[in-house]
Amino acid sequence: MPSFYRNFTQFYGGINVASKVNCKVLETIAHDLLIAIGEDPHREGLKETPRRFASLWKEFIDYDPGNTETCFESVTTDQMVVISGMRVWSLCEHHLLPFWCDVSIGYIACDKVLGLSKFARIAHKYAHTLQLQERLCHQIADELTKIIGTNDVAVLASGHHLCMEMRGIRTPGLMTSSITRGIFRESSEARMEFMQLIGGTK
Numbered sequence: 001m002p003s004f005y006r007n008f009t010q011f012y013g014g015i016n017v018a019s020k021v022n023c024k025v026l027e028t029i030a031h032d033l034l035i036a037i038g039e040d041p042h043r044e045g046l047k048e049t050p051r052r053f054a055s056l057w058k059e060f061i062d063y064d065p066g067n068t069e070t071c072f073e074s075v076t077t078d079q080m081v082v083i084s085g086m087r088v089w090s091l092c093e094h095h096l097l098p099f100w101c102d103v104s105i106g107y108i109a110c111d112k113v114l115g116l117s118k119f120a121r122i123a124h125k126y127a128h129t130l131q132l133q134e135r136l137c138h139q140i141a142d143e144l145t146k147i148i149g150t151n152d153v154a155v156l157a158s159g160h161h162l163c164m165e166m167r168g169i170r171t172p173g174l175m176t177s178s179i180t181r182g183i184f185r186e187s188s189e190a191r192m193e194f195m196q197l198i199g200g201t202k
């Protein structure tokens with residue numbers, strides 16, 4: 001394990017919490033960043049900024065998705081299940097700027113179906129890290145395949161990226177990426193049904 005990747009045990013609200021995040025270092029970084037951009041870290045509005053900056057990162061990185069693996073017996077087989085419009089926020093790993101995605105998931109239920117809230121938990125779990133939209137889709141698809149035990153999985157994400165909209169080309173744009181596996185890859189009918197059920201290309 002590289003030396004920069006360590007778990008920090010920190011004292012929060014009277015409880016020791018294992019964390020990947022080193023808040024002390026983050027506060028120093030925020031303080032130094034304010035100086036580097038010509039600000040006075042001691043002026044009234046900025047006094048608490050390093051602490052807020054550290055807690056923002058802690059909240060983002062230490063996100064706990066809870067239980068993602070509750071499955072139920074399926075009553076029917078070969079039924080397409082689609083969950084759409086799950087909005088997640090993530091951070092682009094190239095610029096450390098936010099992006100948000102609306103994630104849609106489809107799968108063919110065989111002998112197991114996943115509890116509805118678990119899809120959102122899985123999507124949030126992989127969004128709460130430095131990320132790329134394409135990789136986010138792959139990781140959600142991999143986790144679903146692992147939990148449900150089927151390769152018949154489709155994931156589609158449409159996202160707005162601040163690294164494109166507020167800097168660089170400064171143009172709003174919707175980026176769409178999709179993963180299709182199993183029946184969704186082999187059958188254009190299955191893909192069409194999935195697209196219809198999620199409401200076009202949203």
Ligand code: ZN
Pocket residue numbers: 092093094095096097161163164
């Ligand atoms: Zn970016």
